[in-house]
Amino acid sequence: MSNPATTPLTHIVDDDEAIRDALSWLFRTRNVAARAWASAEDFLAAWQPDWQGCIVLDIRMREMSGLECFDALLERGNTLPVIFLTGHGDVPMAVGALKKGAFDFLEKPVDDNALVDVVIRALATNARHQANQETQATVATRLAQLTPREHEVMQLVLAGKFNKVIADELNISMRTVEVHRSRVFEKMGVRSAVELAQLLSPRD
Amino acid sequence: MSNPATTPLTHIVDDDEAIRDALSWLFRTRNVAARAWASAEDFLAAWQPDWQGCIVLDIRMREMSGLECFDALLERGNTLPVIFLTGHGDVPMAVGALKKGAFDFLEKPVDDNALVDVVIRALATNARHQANQETQATVATRLAQLTPREHEVMQLVLAGKFNKVIADELNISMRTVEVHRSRVFEKMGVRSAVELAQLLSPRD
DNA sequence: TTCCACACTGCGGTTATCCACAATTGAGGG
DNA sequence: CCCTCAATTGTGGATAACCGCAGTGTGGAA
Numbered sequence: 346m347s348n349p350a351t352t353p354l355t356h357i358v359d360d361d362e363a364i365r366d367a368l369s370w371l372f373r374t375r376n377v378a379a380r381a382w383a384s385a386e387d388f389l390a391a392w393q394p395d396w397q398g399c400i401v402l403d404i405r406m407r408e409m410s411g412l413e414c415f416d417a418l419l420e421r422g423n424t425l426p427v428i429f430l431t432g433h434g435d436v437p438m439a440v441g442a443l444k445k446g447a448f449d450f451l452e453k454p455v456d457d458n459a460l461v462d463v464v465i466r467a468l469a470t471n472a473r474h475q476a477n478q479e480t481q482a483t484v485a486t487r488l489a490q491l492t493p494r495e496h497e498v499m500q501l502v503l504a505g506k507f508n509k510v511i512a513d514e515l516n517i518s519m520r521t522v523e524v525h526r527s528r529v530f531e532k533m534g535v536r537s538a539v540e541l542a543q544l545l546s547p548r549d
Numbered sequence: 550m551s552n553p554a555t556t557p558l559t560h561i562v563d564d565d566e567a568i569r570d571a572l573s574w575l576f577r578t579r580n581v582a583a584r585a586w587a588s589a590e591d592f593l594a595a596w597q598p599d600w601q602g603c604i605v606l607d608i609r610m611r612e613m614s615g616l617e618c619f620d621a622l623l624e625r626g627n628t629l630p631v632i633f634l635t636g637h638g639d640v641p642m643a644v645g646a647l648k649k650g651a652f653d654f655l656e657k658p659v660d661d662n663a664l665v666d667v668v669i670r671a672l673a674t675n676a677r678h679q680a681n682q683e684t685q686a687t688v689a690t691r692l693a694q695l696t697p698r699e700h701e702v703m704q705l706v707l708a709g710k711f712n713k714v715i716a717d718e719l720n721i722s723m724r725t726v727e728v729h730r731s732r733v734f735e736k737m738g739v740r741s742a743v744e745l746a747q748l749l750s751p752r753d
Numbered sequence: 754t755t756c757c758a759c760a761c762t763g764c765g766g767t768t769a770t771c772c773a774c775a776a777t778t779g780a781g782g783g
Numbered sequence: 784c785c786c787t788c789a790a791t792t793g794t795g796g797a798t799a800a801c802c803g804c805a806g807t808g809t810g811g812a813a
Contacts, residue, residue: 436638440654443647450644492789505741508770521791523771537709538743546750696759712800725761727801754813761807770799777791783784 350395353471355379355464358388358414359403359430368401368460375461377468385414394422397475399448399467401460404431404438412442419445424474426467430455484544490532498525502538503545554599557675559583559668562592562618563607563634572605572664579665581672589618598626601679603652603671605664608635608642616646623649628678630671634659688748694736702729706742707749 355377357368365381372379378398382388385402386409400418404411415427426448431438439450448467451460491499501511508522515522535541559581561572569585576583582602586592589606590613604622608615619631630652635642643654652671655664695703705715712726719726739745 431640434640436635436640436643436654436656439640439643440647443644444653449648450640452640494790503743503747505739505743507768509768517790518792519770520772520793524791527771535709538741539707539709539746542743542746543707543750546747698760711798713798721760722762723800724763724802728761731801756813757811759809761809763806764804766802768799768801771797773794773796775793778789779791780789781787783786 350393350397352378353398353468354396355398355468356388356400356425357381358385358400358406358411360384360406361403364403371457371461372464377461377464385409385411389414389417392418392421392423394424396425397471399426399428399464399471401428401430401464404429404434412438415442415445415447424471424478426470428460428463428467487533491529495525495529495532498522499529499533499541502526502529503542505538554597554601556582557602557672558600559602559672560592560604560629561585562589562604562610562615564588564610565607568607575661575665576668581665581668589613589615593618593621596622596625596627598628600629601675603630603632603668603675605632605634605668608633608638616642619646619649619651628675628682630674632664632667632671691737695733699729699733699736702726703733703737703745706730706733707746709742 355372357365357372357379359365359368359381360383362383365383369379369381382391385406388400389409402411402414409417411429411431415429418425418427427446428448429439429442429450430453431450432453434450434452442450448470449463451463488496497515498511501514506514508519508526512519512522530536530541533541533544535544559576561569561576561583563569563572563585564587566587569587573583573585586595589610592604593613606615606618613621615633615635619633622629622631631650632652633643633646633654634657635654636657638654638656646654652674653667655667692700701719702715705718710718712723712730715726716723734740734745737745737748739748
């Protein structure tokens with residue numbers, strides 16, 4: 346049994362066993378690791394925030410619908426790309442799902458190649474997102490290690506101020522500024538203010 | 550006549566005069582500056598890349614359809630947010646438009662308040678995009694003023710390297726590095742490598 | 754030929770940054 | 784009481800960055 350936290354899986358969520366089997370088979374023939382779920386409830390009960398991969402989610406299911414499942418996932422902070430499949434979609438439903446962040450919205454019957462293409466793109470998107478999350482987590486961990494004073498000095502360093510100016514503003518000696526500055530660089534794993542600025546540059 | 554390059558306008562493109570009039574009136578009552586066009590061709594003939602505002606675009610029109618107009622706008626590098634209106638949309642059409650970057654996709658009859666809300670959000674999005682474009686244009690202009698050698702030195706400065714190391718790598722004197730470095734800061738309008746790094750930090 | 758832009762360099766002097774070594778004080782926890 | 788951590792500071796010495804002043808050489812355009 347693959348571990349969804351480290352091996353990206355395409356999760357097929359559909360109450361129709363024939364569809365689940367067909368999609369499982371399709372993905373297997375395309376070397377896409379997949380796992381099938383017979384209901385949205387089953388999937389949600391198992392879902393973990395650190396899973397990697399993507400979700401192929403049928404809209405119309407017996408108990409909980411795909412859209413309800415999607416809303417629940419969003420509430421839990423899901424970041425897996427969600428591809429909706431539906432036999433009877435309408436425009437507001439599709440538009441609403443996409444604007445809530447759904448990755449795609451496809452109508453059945455769906456072309457095998459088209460679906461696999463979408464899944465592969467979704468997996469790539471998830472991989473990029475994961476890499477970005479890890480970087481941000483590392484930065485956040487390092488920032489959390491700074492003492493309040495170090496953090497304060499760091500902001501002024503990032504504002505491009507001289508040590509002498511920082512010392513004046515904080516009413517401390519230049520030597521103290523140097524100590525804090527040096528410790529900031531050490532804790533943030535950088536060697537210069539340029540590297541620090543680049544590490545902490547705002548990203549959309 | 551307002552100048553669309555500087556005054557944000559909501560462009561109503563619909564071959565149905567009654568709709569145009571109704572929407573013009575609606576926007577006027579909500580203090581949203583608008584301009585109506587009887588055909589996609591008319592709008593496209595007038596369109597300029599520096600216009601500000603947004604576009605409310607009907608899909609089904611006599612000659613050129615809204616979707617064709619949208620494709621033409623994309624080819625021309627349009628950045629105005631596009632809100633589609635349709636009386637008979639289907640899911641693939643809606644999904645396709647949104648994935649090509651349409652701002653929204655609404656079905657007629659559309660609720661006045663809902664439409665105005667969407668338009669106001671689109672206008673805000675356009676304003677943010679415009680501000681970002683201006684910043685990027687300023688940076689690009691400044692970068693274009695650098696000599697090739699200055700640009701080369703700048704890259705090494707941004708890599709956090711000492712002047713001495715840069716001099717070694719480029720086989721020039723340290724004084725020359727200092728000269729280039731100083732001129733880079735001057736032309737880029739910054740006072741330190743930190744500011745330069747922040748000005749040029751990658752953005753998605 | 755002259756002028757200009759670009760690239761380059763040396764000298765001397767100043768300011769900024771960095772840090773080893775050493776030390777003190779205060780707060781909090783075991 | 785002892786220990787750890789955070790904040791602070793001084794001394795002395797070294798390296799890095801900055802720049803005025805002065806100058807040279809090359810290539811291209813007028």
